[in-house]
Amino acid sequence: MENQNRKILTVNNKIEEKFLRKKAADFDFSKFTKKEIQQLITDMRKTMKGANGVGLSANQIGLDMQLFVAELPKENSKPEFYAIFNPMLSKPSTKKTNLEEGCLSVPGIWGDVSRPEKITLTGFDKNQKKIKIKAIGFLAKIFQHEVDHLNGILFIDKATNLHKHEPENGSKYKV
Numbered sequence: 001m002e003n004q005n006r007k008i009l010t011v012n013n014k015i016e017e018k019f020l021r022k023k024a025a026d027f028d029f030s031k032f033t034k035k036e037i038q039q040l041i042t043d044m045r046k047t048m049k050g051a052n053g054v055g056l057s058a059n060q061i062g063l064d065m066q067l068f069v070a071e072l073p074k075e076n077s078k079p080e081f082y083a084i085f086n087p088m089l090s091k092p093s094t095k096k097t098n099l100e101e102g103c104l105s106v107p108g109i110w111g112d113v114s115r116p117e118k119i120t121l122t123g124f125d126k127n128q129k130k131i132k133i134k135a136i137g138f139l140a141k142i143f144q145h146e147v148d149h150l151n152g153i154l155f156i157d158k159a160t161n162l163h164k165h166e167p168e169n170g171s172k173y174k175v
Contacts, residue, residue, distance in 0.1 A: 006047045006061040008104050011154065016062075020105055021152045024059045027066045027085045029128045037126050041083045044069045053104045055142045057149035060105050068146035072139050080139075084131070087123035087147050092116035099141050101155045102165075111159025115144045 009016035032040070040058075048056035048069055055070040068087065072080040093116045102110045119140045121133045135143050145155060156162060 005050050006043055008047065008051060008056075008060055009062055010105050010107055011156075012107070016105075019062065019064075020059060020149070020154065022059075022064075023152045024057070024066050024150045025064045027058075027124075029085070029124075034127075040067070041069060041126060044083075045071070045081065048104075051104050055146045056104065057146050059149060066150050068150065070139075070142045070146060072142065082133075083126055084121065084143075084146075085124040085126070085128075087121055087143070087150065089119050089121055089144060089147050091118075091120040093118035097137075097141075099138075101141070101145060101159065103145070103155050105149075106154060106156055108164050109156065109162055110165045111156060111162040113141075113145075113155055113159045115141055119144060121147075 009020055011017040011020065029037075040063075044056050044058070044061065044067075047061060048054070048071065054073065055068060058065045058067040066086045068082075068084055070082045070084070072082075074080065095117045096114045097117045098112050098114045100110050101113045117140060118134070118136045121131075121135055121143045123131055125131050133143075148155070148158075
């Protein structure tokens with residue numbers, strides 16, 4: 001299987017939306033070789049970056065599995081990249097922040113979403129090693145958005161002030 005951009009499912013297609021609104025199945029490491037897992041991560045990252053996204057869940061490309069990739073942009077340094085299998089969120093802070101979100105599966109629509117400012121994400125890396133990440137700010141928002149996807153929840157279900165917006169020069173990130 002060579003590197004490829006995959007088609008991103010959108011709510012504009014009712015069959016695709018039905019799939020996006022279904023909880024994804026747990027990722028079963030026993031069904032894939034290490035090479036297949038790495039290829040899947042590579043394809044997802046390429047698809048995410050090709051669409052100017054900062055996060056992409058497996059179900060957004062039609063795969064029924066608990067997996068997402070995310071890349072946190074950094075000024076003056078390499079971005080932080082994550083590939084998380086079977087993610088779970090815990091320890092949300094009581095303090096919430098409002099951030100305008102967009103989504104690769106909801107093209108051209110943006111809205112304000114209030115989410116906990118800090119969370120703890122647990123799951124597994126590509127080698128089936130347990131991981132635990134304490135995330136704050138934008139990274140916490142990305143993780144929450146992607147875990148919502150894997151649970152069949154779209155940002156438009158939580159957002160206020162929904163509006164159409166096409167950013168100039170790709171200035172906004174979509175998750």
